[in-house]
Amino acid sequence: MNSRLQQQLFISVITAFGPSLICTAEVNKVETVAPDVYFHEGDLGRRGHCNNGWIVFEDYVLVVDGNFPSGAQEVIPKIKAITNKPIRFAFDTHHHGDHAYGNQVWVENGATPVAHTGVIDEMKKYETGYYGNTPGRWEDAAKGRPDVAKSKLKPPTLLFRNEMIFDDGKHRVELHHFGVAHTHGDGFAWLPKERILFTGDACVNGPYNYMGDGNSEQWIKTLQAAQKLGAKTICPGHGPTGGPEVLEDQIAYFVSLRNEVKKVADKKPEEVKAAVDQIKETLRKNERIARYIGAFFPAQVEKVYVEMGGKPFQTASVTIEDDKLHADSHGRTLAVKPSSDKVLLSIPRSTR
C-alpha cells in the first residue's frame, strides 16, 4: 500500500477517534518546558503534524524534528516570536515523513538537518525516488499533500553514530541512538540539566504506535536504555508531554502486547486475527496502558505475531486497491470505521 493511502488512513483514523483519545487542548500551542526549552504538540488529526521541540542556545536554536513542510512552516514563526537567534539545526528523530519531510524548509531558513546515520539507511531503503530508482514514499506522500509536492526531500547532512553533543555551558543537549525501536534510526534528544527527554516516535503518549518499520523486542530494550537516563519530563513524538510514567507506560504496553501475542504465537493467522479483540480487552484492563490501544491495534498484533514467526493475516492487496480507489475518489476524507478491520489491518503494510 502506498504511503499516501497509509497517511490518509492514519489521519482519518486519528480524526475519527480523535475527540475521545487525544488531549487536544494544547495542540498548536507553545509550551515552555524549562527556561529556553519549548515543546509544541503538532496537529496530527487535521494536518498529520508531529510534535516539535526547540532549545534556545546562546548563539542559535536547535529544533527537535523536521515535521512535514507545513508543520515546519507552522512552528518557524512561533520560534521567531520567542527569539531572534538563528535556527541552525533541525534534528530528525527518524526518517518518517511527518518528522523529516520538512527538512528543506528548515534549510531554506538557515538550518542544517541532523540525524542518526540510520535515518540515511532507512531513506535509502524507502526513498527510492530520491536515490535514483522508482518513486518511493516521498512521491506517494506528494500525491496527497500539497506541502510535500511543493517541497523536496532533503536527507539530513550532519550525522552521528552513537551521540552528538551541543553544549554552550548554559545548555546541553545530547543526541543519542540506543538501538532499533520505531525504526532503525531513532534518535533521542536528552537535556541532562533539565532532565528532559525528547523521544520522537520511539515513545508516544496515546494510540499512535506505528510498528511497521521497527521491531517490538528491540524497541523495549531501546526504551529501557533511554529510561536509564532518568528523565523527569518526556516530550513524545505524538501526544502531550508527561512525566517518567509516559516512558514506563509505553514500555508496559509493548511488554503486555508481546506477552499476549506470545500466548497465541503458534496458532494459525486466522485464529490470531480472530483473537485480536480478546487481546485488546485483556490489555484494556490495565489502565496504565489502555490509552495506547487504538485503530492500529490489529496491525500491532499482526506485526508482533509475524516477528514471532507467524504469517501475515491475509493477502490484502485486493482490498487495499479497493480502499485506495475509494480513498482517491474522496480526496482526504477517507472514512475509516472502528469495525473496518479490513482497512485497519492494511495500515502496517506501508509507511508511517
Ligand SMILES: [Zn+2]
Ligand atoms: Zn514515525
